[in-house]
Amino acid sequence: MAPKARKLRGQGRGSRATEAGARVWLAGGAIAAAVALVACVRRRSAAPPLAASPLRADYLSGFELEETLTREEAAFTQGLCIDDSGALWESVGHYGRSAVRQLVRAPPSSGAAPAALRVGASVPLADELFGEGLACLPDGQLLQLTWREGLGLQYATRPALALARARALRGEFRSPAPAGAGAPARPREMWGVAFLPSAGADGGGVLVASNGSSLLLHLHARSLRLLRAVRVVDAALGLAIEGLNELEVVEGEVWANVYPMWQRTHSACVARIWPDDGRVLGWVDLTALARTERAAVTDAYNNVLNGIAYNHTAPEPPPRAAGGADGGGARRHRPLLVTGKNWGAAYRIQLAPHAAAQAGSTAAGAAHVRRVCGLYAG
Ligand SMILES: *[C@@H]1O[C@H](CO)[C@@H](O)[C@H](O)[C@H]1NC(C)=O
Numbered sequence: 454m455a456p457k458a459r460k461l462r463g464q465g466r467g468s469r470a471t472e473a474g475a476r477v478w479l480a481g482g483a484i485a486a487a488v489a490l491v492a493c494v495r496r497r498s499a500a501p502p503l504a505a506s507p508l509r510a511d512y513l514s515g516f517e518l519e520e521t522l523t524r525e526e527a528a529f530t531q532g533l534c535i536d537d538s539g540a541l542w543e544s545v546g547h548y549g550r551s552a553v554r555q556l557v558r559a560p561p562s563s564g565a566a567p568a569a570l571r572v573g574a575s576v577p578l579a580d581e582l583f584g585e586g587l588a589c590l591p592d593g594q595l596l597q598l599t600w601r602e603g604l605g606l607q608y609a610t611r612p613a614l615a616l617a618r619a620r621a622l623r624g625e626f627r628s629p630a631p632a633g634a635g636a637p638a639r640p641r642e643m644w645g646v647a648f649l650p651s652a653g654a655d656g657g658g659v660l661v662a663s664n665g666s667s668l669l670l671h672l673h674a675r676s677l678r679l680l681r682a683v684r685v686v687d688a689a690l691g692l693a694i695e696g697l698n699e700l701e702v703v704e705g706e707v708w709a710n711v712y713p714m715w716q717r718t719h720s721a722c723v724a725r726i727w728p729d730d731g732r733v734l735g736w737v738d739l740t741a742l743a744r745t746e747r748a749a750v751t752d753a754y755n756n757v758l759n760g761i762a763y764n765h766t767a768p769e770p771p772p773r774a775a776g777g778a779d780g781g782g783a784r785r786h787r788p789l790l791v792t793g794k795n796w797g798a799a800y801r802i803q804l805a806p807h808a809a810a811q812a813g814s815t816a817a818g819a820a821h822v823r824r825v826c827g828l829y830a831g
């Protein structure tokens with residue numbers, strides 16, 4: 454599989470949807486339209502509430518390793534999430550090997566050994582389905598995307614893990630992508646997905662999804678209809694971020710693994726994205742973790758960092774004690790697990806200052822991201 458590097462063109466659909474919306478409002482009455490437009494602009498441009506978040510506001514973050522959880526069974530991890538009961542779920546890819554499964558913490562075998570993640574309940578996919586992203590939905594439901602098969606698989610996890618229904622992904626996700634001159638038709642793809650609570654017109658939440666491009670797709674949570682697509686752009690780098698992959702919602706931000714596979718590069722950095730407008734707020738440099746794993750995995754090109762799970766159900770931990778890198782009193786976020794495809798461990802990490810961006814300098818951070826993150830630079 455050696456596709457030619459391909460640049461995805463075109464405007465984000467978000468701007469088209471906004472224009473269409475504006476036309477309808479104007480037809481409906483000038484005053485109502487003006488009010489609605491102002492409200493809309495204000496909502497879109499509102500600064501992310503970083504001040505109210507336990508997450509670091511720096512453009513570039515490093516991390517502290519809180520715990521290593523060895524994995525009893527490595528897997529081609531495509532999605533990872535923690536549900537509303539605190540249970541950890543994983544989507545596994547590849548034809549003939551795809552599955553959805555629970556990962557359960559097993560106590561260490563001896564006092565000195567690290568804790569391990571053991572495979573619990575598991576449901577295999579039919580051989581012709583390739584598992585992709587996984588979203589933990591309210592009420593213990595899971596939604597797993599398939600790569601090119603145009604299906605979303607919905608599972609109930611209570612009382613036991615079971616496939617509840619297969620849902621056809623609507624519209625353009627089912628039709629083959631337009632083939633370039635002489636190129637074989639390639640079906641549309643779905644990569645990552647996450648549930649963004651209290652978003653959307655009815656406040657019932659939306660799904661954000663990725664398809665390997667630089668677009669963050671907003672899907673209606675129930676119908677899976679495409680609502681809009683925003684292009685993910687990093688102003689500090691002057692770059693649209695290609696290869697958005699596994700997604701996770703972390704304190705209202707969307708975090709993305711980045712894998713510009715079609716552009717033949719991969720990244721061990723995680724993008725922090727403001728979902729409403731696609732702005733990149735910053736990066737988490739996990740290259741040190743990927744280096745640890747790369748010594749063990751045989752296929753570094755495929756076995757990339759992939760899998761982010763944030764434990765929304767855990768209480769916020771107490772602030773840092775005095776004397777750490779941050780000094781005393783800095784807030785700490787809830788437990789955050791990251792892993793990769795065929796990695797031997799999952800890592801619980803806490804964001805920390807990054808040595809390459811002392812005093813939180815964005816310029817220094819951007820220079821570091823350009824140097825180490827392996828992004829597709831066009
Ligand atoms: C990603 O989705 C956008 C919007 O629907 C579409 O234009 C693009 O072709 C898709 N890319 C892939 C690789 O499926």
Ligand SMILES: *[C@@H]1O[C@H](CO)[C@@H](O)[C@H](O)[C@H]1NC(C)=O
Nearest residue numbers: 535539540541764766767768
């Ligand atoms: C998430 O946090 C809850 C509450 O602290 C805990 O019971 C649960 O085990 C955690 N989940 C994981 C996967 O660590």
